[in-house]
Amino acid sequence: MFSRIFVEKDSTSYPQFQNIRERFSQVPITEIDAIEDVFGRVKKPYLQKRDNLQLFLGKKKGTLLKEAPDAYGLAGEPHYYFIHAYNCIYECEYCYLQGYFNSPDIVLFLNHQEIGEEIERTWKESLNKDPSKRIWFHAGEFSDSLALSHLSGEIPFYFDLFSKEPRAMLELRTKSANIKGLLEQKPLPNIITSFSLSPEKRIRATDLKTPALSHRVKVIRSLQEAGHPVAIHLDPIIHEDNFIKTYSELFQTLKSELDLPKIEYVSMGVVRFTSQVFHQVKKNYPQSELLAAEFSSSFDGKVRYPRPFRLWILGKIKDLAFQVGLTKEQVYLCME
Ligand code: SF4
Numbered sequence: 001m002f003s004r005i006f007v008e009k010d011s012t013s014y015p016q017f018q019n020i021r022e023r024f025s026q027v028p029i030t031e032i033d034a035i036e037d038v039f040g041r042v043k044k045p046y047l048q049k050r051d052n053l054q055l056f057l058g059k060k061k062g063t064l065l066k067e068a069p070d071a072y073g074l075a076g077e078p079h080y081y082f083i084h085a086y087n088c089i090y091e092c093e094y095c096y097l098q099g100y101f102n103s104p105d106i107v108l109f110l111n112h113q114e115i116g117e118e119i120e121r122t123w124k125e126s127l128n129k130d131p132s133k134r135i136w137f138h139a140g141e142f143s144d145s146l147a148l149s150h151l152s153g154e155i156p157f158y159f160d161l162f163s164k165e166p167r168a169m170l171e172l173r174t175k176s177a178n179i180k181g182l183l184e185q186k187p188l189p190n191i192i193t194s195f196s197l198s199p200e201k202r203i204r205a206t207d208l209k210t211p212a213l214s215h216r217v218k219v220i221r222s223l224q225e226a227g228h229p230v231a232i233h234l235d236p237i238i239h240e241d242n243f244i245k246t247y248s249e250l251f252q253t254l255k256s257e258l259d260l261p262k263i264e265y266v267s268m269g270v271v272r273f274t275s276q277v278f279h280q281v282k283k284n285y286p287q288s289e290l291l292a293a294e295f296s297s298s299f300d301g302k303v304r305y306p307r308p309f310r311l312w313i314l315g316k317i318k319d320l321a322f323q324v325g326l327t328k329e330q331v332y333l334c335m336e
Pocket of ligand 1: 087088089090091092094095096097142143144175
């Protein structure tokens with residue numbers, strides 16, 4: 001998977017590094033002083049991730065936790081991201097990481113102890129102010145939360161941390177089917193694994209290299225059967241002529257395979273880009289079906305479908321959700 005591994009000299013004692021070194025014993029390793037001395041120093045085209053991906057291991061310095069934008073998650077409660085990785089092994093054509101860094105190489109930060117201390121300090125401050133309000137933490141603003149968790153090995157640490165405070169919620173958001181580490185943990189009601197799903201045809205056309213819908217649904221069921229809370233993101237919703245049919249089939253699959261009343265929440269969001277990412281999509285995927293629709297700049301500077309069109313799409317998808325028995329309390333709209 002990786003052509004070279006770079007590791008910061010003072011991170012070589014982490015057990016995760018030892019584990020990665022054993023797994024990738026054929027891959028050359030270079031010790032460096034700091035990730036930022038090498039990562040992104042020379043611009044590397046985004047699509048080089050297809051055939052030349054490097055892995056960087058080290059410590060996250062500076063900002064460990066960031067407040068999430070309004071309307072990111074369930075309304076009325078504070079939301080934060082923590083940053084434990086940069087970039088992703090998958091290749092979704094709409095990915096917000098295109099052009100974000102100078103490089104698509106993967107960075108895994110190993111200093112979870114420090115990230116955890118910052119999380120705990122933040123939840124204590126928030127709960128002191130208002131003990132009745134839960135506080136949310138989302139793993140990975142710049143990566144998939146679980147896809148490489150077998151390498152970064154942080155799952156037991158976060159289960160231990162969040163077992164201390166039930167009002168602190170952790171969301172692990174993923175398109176992967178990498179749940180082995182989760183199944184080894186005793187479920188906690190405040191750790192929710194959320195899966196981004198789209199109709200199978202859309203996954204194959206746009207979410208390149210991600211697991212098939214059937215595979216993701218299967219692992220959601222395994223987590224439910226093991227007692228882990230799960231949630232679903234129908235995001236990004238991409239319009240196509242028969243989207244009502246394809247989403248109807250998706251909801252029928254969810255109804256037949258999952259325990260829908262036990263789904264914590266279902267978020268829905270229509271495809272959107274920053275103008276910079278939109279430019280990258282046009283450059284990287286000029287033939288993409290994504291670009292077939294009309295887009296315009298919207299209230300927050302992002303590029304979206306026109307508002308009446310977005311609301312019409314969301315209305316149709318919500319109707320389909322209610323038809324299979326999901327409730328108003330379970331469904332929320334993301335970033336609208
Ligand atoms: S899974 Fe998420 S982070 Fe990874 S390529 Fe797709 S959109 Fe980007």
